[in-house]
Amino acid sequence: MASEIVKFYAEDGVELDGFINSRGEKSKKVVIEIHGMTSNCFKKREKTISEKLKEIGIDSICFNNRGSEICKYIKNGNGEKSLAGTAFENIEEAYEDILGAIKYAVSVGYRDIYLQGHSLGSTKVVYVYNRMKKESNEYFKYIKGIILLYIVDIPSLFKLVSPPKFVEYALEKEQKNEILELMPFESFVHPMSVKNYLKYTKYNDDINFAQYNNSDYNFNELNNIDVPIFMRWGNNREFILQRADKLVALIEEKIKNKNKDINFIDGANHSYDDKEEILANEICDFLKKIQ
Secondary structure, three states, X not given: OOEEEEEEEOOOOOXXXXXXXXXOOOOOEEEEEEOXXXXXXXXXXXXXXXXXXXXXXOEEXXXXXXXXXOOEEEEOOOOOEEEEOOOOOOHHHHHHHHHHHHHHHHHOOOOEEEEEEEOHHHHHHHXXXXXXXXXXXXXXXXXXXXXXXXXXXXXXXXXXXXXXXXXXXXXXXXXXXXXXXXXXXXXXXXXXXXXXXXXXXXXXXXXXXXXXXXXXXXXXXXXXXXXXXXXXXXXXXXXXXXXHXXXXXXXXXXXXXXXXEEEEEOOOOOOXXXXXXXXXXXXXXXXXXXX
């Protein structure tokens, strides 16, 4: 199995597709890659990481979660159709997607699973890890490491790029039960439903765990991660409000995990364009240390 397109099911029956990348030899170790907003599993970044992982004997699974692309329909196990994609996904349902991916990985023989998220995918990984731990999920034991690529302070980002008038607009739409309408195009960098806009700006308690601007914040959700943790940003300040070196210093101080690797990549933007190989090598170095 050098590279294979796969289909599997989220915990609630939604069909998901992606690929497994392998050297063709049976491995017990796999990185599950979770993409961010409007993205998909066929990015150069994920492909580069996957190829480098093969060199150290670790397979990868990258799949399109229900937040892939901008807008699409999905069907659950009962055949019921609902809106998804970045504009409409329910971020809490990342639990259904990622748990489904973990179960699939275990079903085909993997035993050491490393969850890797990019941007909103990192937010999803932290949310799912904490929920699985709280619920004592039987599959939690397979998670051996967490890789967070450019995790963003989402509420602060929205405050930066979206004027307050749009929050008022969204709240008015909510009162009229028009939450599936799209926000004005200038309200955010991606098309966004009223429902999701309010999730990120107002009703965000369960995902608001990257409060880099709050000096009193203890980062409880990140400190709840017991397995080794890898975190990277870039220093062109795309989607982060601080200088990357200041942010890294803050997180180094706040995160108590003894097996942490926290840094930034010089010259990298949010997507790590043209820095994919550097990123991939640093991820591999981290994984070699913790195996």
